[in-house]
Amino acid sequence: MGLRSSQFGCVAYPKKVIRVKGKKKEKQDMKKIIIFSMLMALLSLTASAQSAAQARKVLDKTATVVGNKGGASASFTMSNPKMGTTSGTIAIKGHMFQASIPSAIVWYNGKTQWSYMKSTNEVNITTPTEAKRMKMNPYTFITMYKSGYNMSMKTSGRNYVVHLTAQNKKRSVKELYITVNSSTYIPVQVKMLEGNTWSTINIKNFKAKKLANSMFTFKAKDFPKAEVIDLR
Numbered sequence: 063m064g065l066r067s068s069q070f071g072c073v074a075y076p077k078k079v080i081r082v083k084g085k086k087k088e089k090q091d092m093k094k095i096i097i098f099s100m101l102m103a104l105l106s107l108t109a110s111a112q113s114a115a116q117a118r119k120v121l122d123k124t125a126t127v128v129g130n131k132g133g134a135s136a137s138f139t140m141s142n143p144k145m146g147t148t149s150g151t152i153a154i155k156g157h158m159f160q161a162s163i164p165s166a167i168v169w170y171n172g173k174t175q176w177s178y179m180k181s182t183n184e185v186n187i188t189t190p191t192e193a194k195r196m197k198m199n200p201y202t203f204i205t206m207y208k209s210g211y212n213m214s215m216k217t218s219g220r221n222y223v224v225h226l227t228a229q230n231k232k233r234s235v236k237e238l239y240i241t242v243n244s245s246t247y248i249p250v251q252v253k254m255l256e257g258n259t260w261s262t263i264n265i266k267n268f269k270a271k272k273l274a275n276s277m278f279t280f281k282a283k284d285f286p287k288a289e290v291i292d293l294r
Contacts (some may be wrong), residue, residue, distance in 0.1 A: 069166070072237050077194065079092055080114075080127075081111075088285075089259075099236045103277065109146050113214040113215055114212070114213050114215075115212075116215050117214055117215035117222075117224045118207070119236055120215060120220075120222050120224055120242055121207050121240070121242075123255060124240075124242050124248070124249060125205075126247075126249045127246070127247045127248060128154070128248070128249065128268075130158065130270045130271075131152060132155070132156075132270065132271055132272035132273060133153060133155045133156075133270075133271050133272065133273030134152065134153070134154055134268060134269060134270050134271055134273075135148050135152065135154075135157035135267075135268075135269050135271055135273075136151070136154075136265050136266065136267055136268040136269070137149070137150070137151050137152075137180060137196060137265075137266055137267045138150060138151075138152060138263055139264045140261060140262070140263045140264075141261070141262050142259055142260060142261035142262070145261055145262075147263075148163050148164065148165070149163065149164075150162050150163035150164070153271075153273055153277065153278075155273050155275065155278065156172065157170075157172040157205070158170055158171050158172050158275070158278035159278065160162060160197075160277055164180075165179065165180055165181060166178060166179050167180075169277075169278055169280045170190070170195065170278060171278045171279045172205040172278075173189070173286070174187060174188075174189060174294075175187070175188050175189070175190045175195070176279075176280035178280070178285060178288065180271055182289075183285075183287060183288050183289065184261060184289045184291055185280060185285065185288050185289070185290045185291065186270045186291050187280075187290065187291065187292045187293060187294060188293045188294060189294050190233045190268070192206065192233070192234045192235055193230055193234035193235050193254070193256045194234075205234065206217060206226075206238075206240075207224075207240075208228055208229060210228060210229050210233065211226040211227060211228055211229065211238075212226070212227050212229060213226050213227075217244070218230045218241070219244065220244055220245065221238070221239050221242060221243055221244055221250065222241070222243050223236070223242075224238075224239070224240045224241075224242065224244045224264040225237075225239055226239075226240070234256060235254050235256060236257075237251065237252075237254070237255040238253065238254050238255070238258070239251075239252070239253040240252055240253075244293060248265075248268045249268075250265055250266070251263065251264050251265065252265070
């Protein structure tokens with residue numbers, strides 16, 4: 063408090079009242095900023111959760127279409143900087159698939175994979191990683207997305223584009239972009255990141271079929287002269 067003279071003697075006056083009011087206003091402004099920031103963060107989280115829910119709904123419908131109980135077939139073209147570009151056909155049923163490209167035929171029965179290399183007349187038997195299965199079977203994502211991935215989605219023309227990122231950075235497939243036709247829920251493209259390399263798989267001619275389980279297992283009698291190498 064300060065003192066000043068008047069006709070009534072010394073009177074106290076609020077020397078710092080303006081400064082105090084200024085500090086109160088600053089605190090009020092800071093509170094407003096904090097509340098606004100919290101609100102924006104909440105809205106962002108809500109939007110993210112809604113996007114994730116929409117993405118899961120789209121992939122659930124896609125999985126139903128692709129996971130037809132009788133099986134399905136399609137043609138595909140795959141490209142990446144290390145391997146170049148190759149085209150082929152694929153038959154799928156549940157977790158099983160048979161893929162054929164100019165240089166090889168691959169069978170996978172849900173556990174074991176047989177790869178017949180035409181140039182060497184060899185059949186390699188392996189238990190493939192998630193990434194290796196996806197390189198030959200772009201429909202592997204129909205089960206992958208259900209756990210271990212964060213997801214979001216956007217619309218691009220007539221398609222949905224679902225973005226998946228692995229929660230565990232050591233996962234073989236770290237990131238995926240799955241483009242799905244918004245009318246049919248048939249996937250038309252899958253982009254995946256393995257290590258530091260992106261692979262793009264374009265898919266067309268998808269058809270539902272009734273396929274026998276036996277076609278997803280290698281039959282030695284069909285390749286009597288092939289050398290079988292067990293790499294498991």
